[in-house]
Amino acid sequence: MLDGLNLNYRRIGLQAAFWAVMLILLMSILVNFVNISNTNQLSAYDDDWNDMSAFRQDIKDMGIQTNSLVSSPLLLADIEDPRNTTYILAGVERDTLSLPQFDSDGFITIAAEDGYSPSEIDAIVEFVDAGGTALVLDDYGFAGSIAQAYGVRYTGYQLFDTTYVQELDYNYIWMCVQSTPCGMNGTTIDPETISVHERWSGQSGEGTHPCNRMNGQSMPLEDAGLCAQHWVDGEIQYNATYQMLLNNITALELIPGVSGALSEVSIRAVTSNEATVDVNGDGEIWVGNEINSETPDLWGQFNLSIEACARKSCDPNEGGKIVFMADGSALINAIYDYEGFNDAENPLYGTNDCVTNNTKCIPENDNRKWAMDFIAEALMSSKIGEEGQPSENAMVIFDESRHPQNALLADSYNTVYFLLVYFTGEGLAMLLLFLGLFIAFEAVLIKKRDPEPWRHVFSIIYYGFGDANRYTYYSKTDKIRQVFLSKVRNQNGLSREEFHAMPARELVALINDPVLAKFAIEPGKYSLEQTVAVVKRIKAWGRT
Amino acid sequence: MWTRKASFTFTGGIALILIGMMIANLQMMILGLTFIAFIVVNSWISGHGDVEVQRTLSADNLYKGDDLYVELLVTNRSNRNTQLLEVYDNIPHEMKLRSGLNQMRLNLKPGESARIRYVLRCPLRGHFSIGPVSLRSRNTFNLGVEEMLVDHHSDIVIFPQIKEVEEAFLRSRTPKMYTGATTLRTPGQGSEFYSLREYVPGDPFKNINWKAFARTGDLMVNEKCRDAVTDLYILLDSRDIARIGTVLKNPLEMGTVSAASLAAFFLKRRDSVALAIFDDSLAYLPPDTGDKQYFKILSALAGVSPKGKMPLQAVTNSLSGRFSRGSPVFIISSCEGDGTVPAAVRDLVGRGHEVTVLSPSSIDFERLVSRIPRMSYEVLKLERQNRLTTLAGSGAMVIDWMPDMDLSQALMQVRGY
Structure with missing residues (x-):
């Protein structure tokens, strides 16, 4: 009873230990995937000071549909009308899950790129190639892999410039969206240095902003549509100057000798010539004519915004475009x-x-104006009579998949959704999923059994076997002799002592059979036939 | 629990959804979702309601080989139909279904009952239990199966068979301290008056005391003192070696039959019978007479199983103080694997007991299940004959009981020694 109880405790203990180990393993895996953060920022669906709800609300007010993408950009492949879709990626704060997939050569590889897997980058590139518009806002995050696809690199080091907002601090830097850098006059931007957006203003001679084409048209505010930000005193007064305020920025570089997915790459904004980059991140700037251990930091002019288009005109009807900006919080x-x-x-x-x-x-600042103009260019209808209005299928997608959530369930949901999209969108994962489904079907086929029909089985099969080893022993001559002598003794009513004390001659007389007497007295070798004959004689002996 | 069909439907549903997602086919996904929804809705339809089960047996005790009539009453106590309900009465595998079925498929309406009747043959002695009752319900589309047990058991004792034994061959030379029948001061079958008591239905009319009836106006019956003629001791060998043979033919099985038959015979003669069963320990039932003792002996024999290797001399030594002087002792043993048998028998004979050794021939039982070489068999038989001869030489009556021999036929042999 006590043993049974102990066994039960032992079994329960063993099971508890097993499940504890399983739980620890599961948690250790989940900890890598589910990354709960205390700072939930840069989300278009949250309304803190560091989120982007105002931007999303403005887009919605324009009559454009907004959606979030919480799983993976692989879903961009399913967009039916990429031409009228804008994909906005603000702050890539989380790395991708490194899952196996096919690379471009058809080999299996584990995705090691930052932020997005090769399949996801391919999906973004294909989306842009199909006419989609993408806006990538990042600084120290994981957007480098996307930028590299277009021949652009995020340096990842903090950039300082003289064009900062002195009322705030050196982290707040002005970015003028123009081909030449703007400068400061005291605490404000020197108006002399302000220019216009090179392409949107039409200066480049290749295309212009659609609101620019409506410049001077009189209309009520509600008809201004996507150009409402330029509506002044009853008419559209397009202004292509943009002084954007950035915070805590990095720099962008064009990777030398690398041609990206789009051929027309243009720099849209640069820093002043006195900008510096804190390469070693020590908070101090040490620059010299050459980069060495004493002067490791960089100085000069750096790029803050780069635009890549399919065509020189960047006309959305002629192909997609992607804009990189060196600040996630713009x-x-x-x-x-x-x-x-x-x-x-x-x-x-x-x-x-x-x-x-x-x-x-x-x-x-002109951040709102720039953003609205970006959306207007991407999503304005090109149909005659619909000038200024968003196209029928206009949609803006905010990528929330790389924003850590501050709730376990929300992040777990995102992770599960990511895995679902991965397994139904990535070639190798689909193959694995097919295999898994096949195995699942096989398992059901083999393992799953319906309850057996009940039936009574009458079974009383039981055999009690004796010791079969003794059979050989009982066929030996010595044993047979012993049994025979016992028979002689019993038959004559002799005790063991009397029998043992009996002379051989008397025993022979008692047996009264020469063959058996010889067998009893003279031990010797007997063949099988002889033994059988002797046993028969013993059996018959004494019957009279 | 899901059936195979449900598992296939579920897996198929999941597969359709995932493949639909892969190839961006909405129809396929909707079909998959339909499958899943079908499973979910079906899982809401639970099984049977409150079902009550009652079992009635034709007897609580039976003799080996008799038939047992079982009736199972299933009643739906809930306010809804049971749906497709399978009822199965679990019966021991040692019992054979002679007629009827121990299971049924039902769909009972609220309050409705159904009866399941079947007959069992009980070829083995022992203590058995019929039950529990298994219930299995399936939902309409056979997607879910639910099983449960109704913990309703009926215990039954199967006694060893009682064989007819002809007029006794044994009688104590000194039954008691006094010759002839001795009255015991307990009520029972006898000749001497014990007391008057009120008539209860079932009492034979010949026992009614008419004078007392005339005097009191109430029916009164005479009760008699129990007579005991002889104290008979039966020692049954239930050691592990007694298992040799088949399930129905082995030394222990034959031993229980002979012990029960002898006990029945002597108890019928109003003798007192004691039973000692020795295996790994000694179980002793003191001498007594009457139906109660008969029932006790049969119950004890029903539960005997082969185990242990207690020597006979240990048994006789521990019981020697309890044996009545000169009373007959029956030893039912194959006498195999115990070197103390001759000494124990000699000792009993020496104390004046009339010892009868009823010895099932274990080597012949072994031959039923094992292929024993002819010569070895002959030598083993010779050795067994020597052993029995030794016992006979000690003054015991020895019966070599062959497997195909009837008990009364075997008892006849006692004269041969």
Whole structure:
């Protein structure tokens, strides 16, 4: 009883240990995939100061559908109308899951690229090739793999420039979207240095912004549609100057000798000539004529925004385009909707120094105008009579798949969704999934059994066997002799002592059979036939 | 539990959804979702409701080889139909289904009952239990199966068969301290008056005391003192070696039959019978007479199983103080594998007991299941004859009981020694 109890405890203990180990293994795997972060930022679906809800709301107000992509850009392959779709990627804060897949040569590889797997990058490239528009806003994140596909590189080091907002700090840097750098005059941008967007203004001679084509047209505000940001006093007054405020930025480089997926690559914004890059990240700038251990940092002019298009004109009807910007936070609520952020009466994004102390207010900027113009160019209908209005299938997709969530369930959901998309979108995973489904079917076929029909089986088969080893022993001459002598003794009513004390001659007389007497007295070798004959004689002996 | 069909439907549904996602085919995904939804909706339809089961047996005790009539009453106590319900009464595999079926498929309406009747043949002695009742319900599309057990058991004891034994060959030379029948001061079958008691239905009319009836107006019956003539001791060898043979023919099985038959015979003669069963320990039932003792002996014999290797001399030594002087002792043993048998028998004979050794021939039982070489068999038989001769020489009556020999026929041999 006690043993049974102990056994039961042991069994339960063993099972508990097994499941504990399984749980630890599962957790160790999940910890790698599910990355819960305390900072949930750059989300178009959250309305903190560092999220992008104001931008999304503006897009929705334009009558454009907005969607989130929480799993993987592999889904871009399923977009029916890429021409009228804009894919916005703001801040790639999380690396991809390294899962096996086919590479371009058809070999199996484990994705090692930052941020996005080769299949996902292919999906983005194919989306842009199909006429889609993409906007990549990142600084120190994992967007490098996408940029590389277009011959662009994020340096990943913090950039400092003289064109920073002195009321705030050196992290807030002005970016003028123009071919030449703008400069500062005191605490503000020198108006003399301000120019216009090279392509949107039509200066380059290759295309222009669609709102520019509506310049001077009189119309009510509600008819201005996607160009409402240029509506002034009853008419469209297109202005191609953009002073964008960035925060904590890096630099972009064109990779020498690498031609990307799109042929027409243009630099849209640069820093001043006095910009520096803190390469060793020590917070100090040491620059010289050459880069060495004493002067490791870089200085000069750096790129802040690069645009790659299929055609020189960047006309969406002629092919897709992708724009890289060296700051992930260019469109966050605090900068994009600075009025709401600074509004002391009705602060939309919580309290801050500007609201409480009227210090460190976000200065007026053109981030919203630039973003709206970007959307307008990408999604404005090209049909006659629909000028200024979004196209019928216009859609903006915000990539939320690389934003860590601050809730276990939300991040787990994203991970599961990612895996689902991976297994139904990636070639090798699909192959594995087919294999898995096949095995599952086989397992069901082989293992799953319906309950057996009940039937009574009458079974009383039982055999009690004796010791078969003794059969050989009982066929030996010595044993036969012993049995025979016992028979002689019993038959004559003799005790063991009497029998043992009996002389041989008397025993022979007692047996009264020469063959058996010889067998009893003279041990010798007997053949099988002789033994059988002797046993027969013993059996018959004494019957009279 | 899901059936195979349900598992296939579910796996197929999942496969259709995933493949639909792979090839961006909405129709395929919808079909897959339909499959899954079908499974989910079906899983809501649970099995049977509250089912009550009652089992009635024709007897609680039977003799080996008799038939047992079983009736199972299944009643639906819930307010809904049972759907397709399979009922199966679990019966021991040692019992043979003689007629009827121990299972049925039902669909009972609320409050409705059904009866399942079947007959079992009980070819083996022992303590058995019929039950529990297994229930299995399936939903309409046979996608889910639910099983449960109704913990309803019926115990039954199968006694060894009682064989007819002819007029006794043995009688104690000194039955008691006194010759002739001795009255015991307990009520029972006898000749001497014990007391008056009220009549209860079933009492024979010949026992009614008419004078007492006339005097009191109530029916009264005479009760008699129990007579005991002889104390008979039966020692049954239930050692492990007694298992040799087939399930129906082995020394122990024949031993139980002979012990039960002898006990029945002597108890019928109003003798007192004691039973000692020795295997790895000694179980002793003191001498007594009457139906109660008969039932006790049969119950004890029903539960005997071969085990252990207790020597006979240990048994006789421990019981020697309890044996009545000169009473007959029956030793039912194959006498194999125990070197103390001659000494034990000699000792009993020396104390004045009339010892009868009923010895099932184990080598012949072994021959039923094993291929024993002829010469070895002959030598083994010779050795067994020597052993029995030794016992006979000690003054015991020895019976060499062959497997195909009837008990009464075997008992006749006692004169041959």
